[in-house]
Amino acid sequence: MTEQQDQQQIILTKLKNSFYNSADFVAKPISWWDNEIAILCFYSSIVNKADVERIMYFFKEHIRDDNLYWGESVYTTVIPLDEKQLAKFLCDGETVVVRLKTKEMIRISLPEMAYRQTDEPTSEHVLQGSREGLVENFDVNLSLIRKRIKSHKLVVKQKSIGDETNTTVYYFYMADLVDEEALQLIEQRLDNIKIDILYSVGQLTDYLEDHVWSPFPQLLKTERSDRIAAGVLEGRIAVISDLSSTALIGPVSFFTFYQTPDDFNGRAITGSFYRMLRIFSFILAIFLPAFYIAVISFHFEILPLELSNQIKTDINNIPYRPILEAFILELTLELIREASIRLPTAVGQTIGIVGGLVIGDAIVNAGLVSNMMVIVVAFTAIGSFVIPSTEMNGTVRIMRFPFMILASFFGFLGIAFGAAILLIHLLNLTSLKRPYFTPLIPFLPKELYKIFIREPFFKPGKQVKSFSPKEDRKL
Template identity: 35%
Template sequence: MRILKRILKFAANNKTYNRVEIQVSNENDGLSGILVDDFTKIKQLFEGAGDFAYRELEINSVHSAVILYLSGLVNVERMESHVIKPLLSNGEELQKLSKQSIDQITAVLSSAQIAQGETFQDVIDEILSGGTILLLNGFKKALIISEQSWEERSVDEPVSEAVVIGPREGFTENIGTNISMIRRRIKTTKLKFEYMKIGTLSKTEVVIAYLEDIAQPSIIEEVRSRLKRIDIDAIEDSGYIVEFIEDHPFSLFPQVLQTERPDRVVGNLLEGKVGIIVENSPFALIVPITFFEMMSSPEDYYGRFIMTSFIRMIRYLFLLVALLFPAIYIAVTTFHHELLPTNLIFSVAASREKVPFPAVVEALLMEITFEALREAGLRLPKPIGSTVSIVGALVIGQAAVEAGIVSAPLVIVVATTGIASFMFPSYPLTGAIRLLRFFMIFLAGTLGFYGILLGVFFVMVHLVQLRSFGVPYFAPVAPFHYNNLKDIFIRVPWWKMNERPHETGKGNMKRVRTRNRKY
């Protein structure tokens, strides 16, 4: 390395040379092949970065080299054994190489993945992504060696989508691990992954996953187009992308499914949908999506169809409870007393005798308090979060009833509504129902049942108008497709679900190929 050191010393003492180097050229410019020139420019770009590291090598009397990397993103031991030792041990053999024989240097290295970069931008991007760069004097190409290594979370059971029967592994923040979990489940060359980078500063890697010949090309192209239009400094989580690609960003209802279960992603890919996997995020995105798919759980497909169908019907029933129960209570106690039996009317009236507030104000107080307790339980540490929320609800509810602030029947209504809201498999859908519940309470408090019917009408009209990447949000009910109803309110046996959804699986509608059964 004596030659390189003499050149660097000469450059440091030469003011004219320094003026040229300080004016760093465009990062898209190609490498010059002059080691000291290229090395100095890259050092200037990383000036002030304490984790930027390099290792100078004198391979032989002819060839000098520099290895560039970020210390926290590279496995140094592997780099030494796979890169440095092979170069130094084969120094005499490499001395005979010409300036165009970089492929022979690649053959000496024992790393599994080696690529070539020709511009400063290629080199910088790879360094920032955890790659190891090898610059050699006299070569206008840099070797990009994959020796990434950083601390990461192990594969654990999904927290937000727990199941009793089914796979227990969930996505992590490592995009390579996430892709491997999908690839393990679909062993076909038709499974495609398209890579792109989003974020001018973060350069976050985003992967589009789909099954060729099943997913519609128009949907794939629309996903690709919407992702390419995103222009933002950084993407920290897949949630950033959701707001950029939704058809109706001001709607309360989610039009993109967020999941941390690889089996759920695979199940949707098999139906012709497109998955979006984002680096550093344990949540993958699935598009297009419908309202009824937000109401289905991955466990629905692992249990027996009879029990699954029963659970689904209960889920839809409690969807109405979570949305309308407090509103119905307010409407009945305020405007429509005749709907209740006489004994029940007397019981409710006696419980509300000491309450100073109207039913609508009483309901709003309890609902807001319940939402605060729910949020507090989420934000507190896990060992005490659930305890505080449960104990808080019991203590506050009992104290409020004894103090005459709220009535006992309303406490039962709010508690039942809260339990119902926990039954939805999709957390974003839960948030939409919780907000709409307040809307229904206001309508019930002003117009009674007429207000509730008006609110339901507006919600249904809104759902029918929604689109998710061009697919009707309320399909297959509106527009109506009889064959697709087999997996909506109930789930028929697997041997009867012989076709994919009409909206997304037109490329290959046939899913189950079995002989005709007698039942």
């Protein structure tokens, strides 16, 4: 073995040790000008192997001189050799030629990472409109957005976060529409993230939201490409990581969570009706159990005599207070819901239907809960399921419990006190430093009706100003 071969073997061994002798790490020597040692490096699990073979053949047959211009023009870039950068490029699915003589790297982009095809998001079904949802590949996701926004003013920026995961986080916006203060805040908060591992959109949410301990979401999570495009065209900012199928949109208002693409894909009067229905469902899902508990515990006199007698007959054999009765049913419902989500689809649907019918009937027959309480909890569950945002849906399900406790101790007075605290909390919330409860606070009377009414498109209007875009665009 010659001295050059010995040196080559030492370098190969050192390089493989640097990558912990991973089974899918490949480092192969290739021919170069003037008997120079060059090594082709890649992870076999995330590159296109056929393209790599063609590149190796090309090097073998055609590299006869030190033609750096050729390398720069055909491939991505020629940059100084750096072990940390080399590791990042390889983990991104790139193939790298390491030139030891000149201490340079040539990046060759030949990635082939597995990802699923675009499909309709399972948590955001629509009756009409686009069926394209995001996938765990940013290039595909960005192509879906650019397909809807054919404008050079759509700006895409990126930042690498996580010392170990090197997760690339992208944020995009319209240059002529974006709320500049919100954009600066997003960039500042992304710059301040100093962690080793970033693997979920939930982590990003905690770093980007104004009020982490609030039960109410301040950034809209969505997997729908059409909804992201609509938000960006309104002057908002979308944030997504390279391995996530969920985007964050902000700033948003409380009422944004009660709008769906169906509002705009259907007729104006239909969209307006269902928009009002969703707002009503928020009130129903939070206050109905508390209202029933308050009536049964303190305010029987407000009921008609016939209904009062019927309810008294129904609850006479229940051995405990209404609050405990409500908690039993609500927690049972949450257990059934959680089980139906975690189990395979076919089994989960069976658990949801059979569990609801069988367990509901059994606990009534056993005298653990009354028929009226079953009806109240059923209406409450339906009201929470109407809310289109899964984040807001979870918030509503949690919020009903403190109201039930207040109602059991103080009746209507407790509900009124809880409602006042809830309203004060909502009025003090912000989304990227923009009012969360606009157009109520600050009060914008000309925009208020748009919460409930979806205007016909032939009547131009401006977006609700939950933020400060550079320009107003007609919708």
